[in-house]
Amino acid sequence: MSSELSHGLLLLEQGRLEDAESCFIGLLAREPENDFVHSRLAVCRMQQPGRKKDALESIENAIQLRPDDDYYHGLKSLILSGLYRSKEALESADLAISMNPDSSFNYGAKAAALCELHRWAEAEENCRVALSIDPYDSNASHILTNVLRLQGKSDENQLAVDVQLSENPESAYAHLNAGWAALQKRDHRKAEEHFREALRLDSSMDSARTGLIESFKARSWFYRMYLSYCFFMQRFTGKGQWGIIIGAYIAYQLLRVPLRQIGGKWAEFTLIGLWLTLILWIWLAPGIGNFLICLDRSARRALLKSEVIHGLWIGISLIVGIPLLAYGILRPYIPFTPLGAMFLASTIPATMTFSNESRKGRLVFGGILALVLGCGIVSSAIIFSAGVNTERAENLLVTMIVVSALSTWLGNVPALRRDDSG
Numbered sequence: 001m002s003s004e005l006s007h008g009l010l011l012l013e014q015g016r017l018e019d020a021e022s023c024f025i026g027l028l029a030r031e032p033e034n035d036f037v038h039s040r041l042a043v044c045r046m047q048q049p050g051r052k053k054d055a056l057e058s059i060e061n062a063i064q065l066r067p068d069d070d071y072y073h074g075l076k077s078l079i080l081s082g083l084y085r086s087k088e089a090l091e092s093a094d095l096a097i098s099m100n101p102d103s104s105f106n107y108g109a110k111a112a113a114l115c116e117l118h119r120w121a122e123a124e125e126n127c128r129v130a131l132s133i134d135p136y137d138s139n140a141s142h143i144l145t146n147v148l149r150l151q152g153k154s155d156e157n158q159l160a161v162d163v164q165l166s167e168n169p170e171s172a173y174a175h176l177n178a179g180w181a182a183l184q185k186r187d188h189r190k191a192e193e194h195f196r197e198a199l200r201l202d203s204s205m206d207s208a209r210t211g212l213i214e215s216f217k218a219r220s221w222f223y224r225m226y227l228s229y230c231f232f233m234q235r236f237t238g239k240g241q242w243g244i245i246i247g248a249y250i251a252y253q254l255l256r257v258p259l260r261q262i263g264g265k266w267a268e269f270t271l272i273g274l275w276l277t278l279i280l281w282i283w284l285a286p287g288i289g290n291f292l293i294c295l296d297r298s299a300r301r302a303l304l305k306s307e308v309i310h311g312l313w314i315g316i317s318l319i320v321g322i323p324l325l326a327y328g329i330l331r332p333y334i335p336f337t338p339l340g341a342m343f344l345a346s347t348i349p350a351t352m353t354f355s356n357e358s359r360k361g362r363l364v365f366g367g368i369l370a371l372v373l374g375c376g377i378v379s380s381a382i383i384f385s386a387g388v389n390t391e392r393a394e395n396l397l398v399t400m401i402v403v404s405a406l407s408t409w410l411g412n413v414p415a416l417r418r419d420d421s422g
Contacts, residue, residue: 002027005037012044015204020044038062039072042079052082070099070106077109081116084418089113104134111143120235123147138173145177149184150234157181172202179211184231188218209302216299217289226285280348283408284314287351291315310354317343317350335384338397342376345404352411361416368407375400 008023024041028034039062045055059076066072073096080089093110100106107130114123124147130140141164148157161181164174179194192215198208217223290311293299300308325340349369356362379396386393410416 008037009040012040017044017048021048033065035062035065035069035072038065039075042075046079046082052079055079056083068099070096070103073099074103074106074109077106077113081109081112084116084414086113086116089116102133104130104137104140107133108137108140108143111140111147115143115147120147120151124151138168138171142173142177146180149177149181152231152235154181154185157184170201172198172205172208175201176205176208176211179208179215183211183215183218183227186218186224186228188215188224191215191218213290213293213302213307216293216296216302217286220289220292223285223289223292226281226289229282279408283348283351283411284318286355287311287314287347288318290355306354310351313350313354314347317347321347335380338376338379338383338393338400341397342373342380342400345376345400346372348404348411349407352407352417356417357419358416364410364416365407368403368410371403372400375403 004023004027008020011020011023021041021044024037024044027037031037038058042055042058042062045051045058056079059072059079063072063076073092077089077092077096080092090110090113093106093113096106097110107126111123111126114126124144127140127144130137145157145160145164148160158181161178164171165178168174175194175198179191179198182191182194192212195208195212195215198205199212218227287310290303290307291314293303294308294311321340321343324336325344328334328337328340346369349365349372352365353362353369356365375396379393382390382393
């Protein structure tokens, strides 16, 4: 092994990814057919934000030079999982396992791909196979802890967390898992302690920063209810989640008729109000949580700029929009009605604009947000200048409400919500 390669591997181990990448690229300029260096370059790039597509190109170069190396196919599987190409990732992991069924790394890669598909039980099975081969496989242990929690196996999850902390108390991942386990048990104080420790051990761990923010939000009983809903829904696959949502909607439709007969239109309006409240609660709870953190001088330092904007937009829109809409309905000054409705309707697309990892999604929902604001302002201006409500103003108001409601359906499209930077 050359001194330059040893230096590059040391830089990679130290987390100096850009320096390591430069070292590996220099080596490949002189040895373009060195498959091992291509694979190390892939590892280096996959750990950098927005570089997974480059990492995929590097590992494919390694595979082209040495297609019989099972580790390369397992690594390709992990990169594909990071790019949300789960089915391809599963194929690569299966190929790696067929080449070497005694590698814990390959089973861990398959478990990661199964996690992206929300196939928790199968992911757990593959993690246990990996750990039976190598009990010290940290990647498999980390994934296993997660899938146990995601399946609601709290006792087994706690046992796995305790084992991780006892074996390696200085592991950022062990404290990360302990934080999420505590948060799922509604112990936000203990969760906060573990997330802070994870960030102390690895200040670049974004998942720990996210967990810390969630623990801050969980100080509110309102947000703890939302987290309980999220943890419950995580147990199911995508199809299972849609089944629950559609089932709830069917139940809502079936209850409308008997309620109308028993309690008249007010009973039906109450049911509609509860249904709309549930939908809005699901979408707005994260933004309200960010707003509450913005009010805390110390906790708000953990928020990103986009999260601060998100929280302030949601909080201010609700504080201003509800009184305006109520005043516009109860008093004869009609222009307040579309303005209040505009502030409230803007909260849905704003949530998916400012808290969205997808560039494509930000453009789509940003466009919807602009349309909602435009409809609200123009509708109010028409009513103010005419002195009465007009058909054109009503049409704009309806358009504003419809596109805001439409954004809740578009928000369930994965391609419009997940990171597409590569």
